[in-house]
Amino acid sequence: MHPTTYNAKAYSAASATSPLASTKIKRRDPTDRDVQIEILFCGICHSDLHSVRNEWSEFMAATYPIVPGHEIVGRVTKVGSAVTKYKPGDLAAVGCMVDSDGTCPQCKAGLEQFCPNMILTFNSPDKHLGGVTYGGYSENIVVDEHFVLRVPSNLDPAGAAPLLCAGITTYSPMHHWGVTKGKKVGVVGLGGLGHMAVKFAHALGAHVVVFTTSPN
Template sequence: MSTVAAYAAPAAKAPLERTTIERREVGEHDVLIDIRFAGICHSDIHQAREGWGEAIFPMVPGHEIAGVVSEVGPGVTRFAVGDRVGVGCMVDSCRECDNCRAGREQYCAAGMTGTYNAVGRDGEPTYGGYAQGIVVDENYVLRIPDGLSLDVAAPLLCAGITTYSPLKRWGAGPGSRVAVVGMGGLGHMAVKIAHALGAEVTVLSQSLRKREDGLRLGADHYRATSDPKTFEELRGSFDLMVSTVSAPLDLDAYLSLLGTEGTLVNVGAPEEPVSLNLFSLIGGGRSLAGSQIGGIAETQEMLDFCAAHGIGAEIELIAAAEINEAYERVLDSDVRYRFVIDTATI
């Protein structure tokens, strides 16, 4: 075992505080990573405050991890000391089910092992990236291309893949009309990626407060959902909508914005149930879908794509002592667009 400094929530809804945690010894196929940066995802807040159900405490959140390899196990073939690497939302899966064999480890039939707030296959709780080091099996580690700075790459390990995967799966590209619902940590990445894929991109946000940013990041249009005219004028306008918000939406109103056989994909996960009139789907042959991060191979594909197109997250770099303040600011939508912790300050 080794001991590293970390920030943890000692109990549900409790402020995070500095502590130390134990990491396992580097095994045959393990990689020890010196964490340099860790993004703050809204998922961290949902889980630290038990918004998505009962959680495991103490909890060290963080599944947007970027760092440098400092040690490798004797059987490691993919990485070497000094490599720039990342870790996303999972650190293991069964590796045997149909989904794992197909590269969809996020949908592992036995359940993927989350980077934090989970129990590993060794029976021990997992602790995430708000720490100065982590040990991960090489099969769940990603290579960060040289064209990406580690600080702006960290959020790609969740926000990047969470938006890239549905955009690719549902055909965002030249000639497609894509709407991004929400202009936050996920939404701003969806705008950048959809634009780079060649789609015509519209942001649907509550207000026009971030309009200049949206257009700068690649949106062709920016509309306020607080204006009733938006839903009248854009009816039937989109082939694909990606909802990144974690608040419940009027799904019937948003589905009306899809053209025939269009799809609304949810990647934001509200804590409350939502309602739906099925005629909103039946009438236009529309689809309502969900998407959860991406597999390891697709995540590497996303990182390579972002490096090739010069895409990184828009970040606000903070010291570890500012984590609790950052949580409140995320809830107030007061961040443009991702907080990233400089883990040297832990």
């Protein structure tokens, strides 16, 4: 049975060559395990642009209309009856994924990002409503609480948004390789990810070197 829905404002692209335009999309009314979040800020990741322009058609073809956005920070507005970790008013975030099968070895190990049935935040099959998932270029989003992240209230919510993709993408290898004081980290390019890498590596105590082709 499909859950009931409501309309939300969003920005979508109708094709690989059309600009993003204001539109209305359907969101499901929060089910038992869902958290509804009013989106305050959403980062613009280059993956959003690749997807909108269908530049990844070989392995992740775009379904149009497409609503990108996967660096989402907002305020919880409603929670389902079974939600335990969030309540209305909480600052919360959603990153690259919104669901997984919950049963495979990766999911059991808490590594949902490696789940073969992981559902991305946008342009991924929507198990609830059919069609594809719609991302954060929208006024709100409804996500299973298992894929909602807490944002400390001392963080600037706009500045925190890029942590959800650019941040975790650069933090993950540093965590994997045990970056700490005494280690050296090289960062190729000081862009959306690169500046995050510099901040993390410096905060972890490493010696940081940036490689760039820019004369300045």
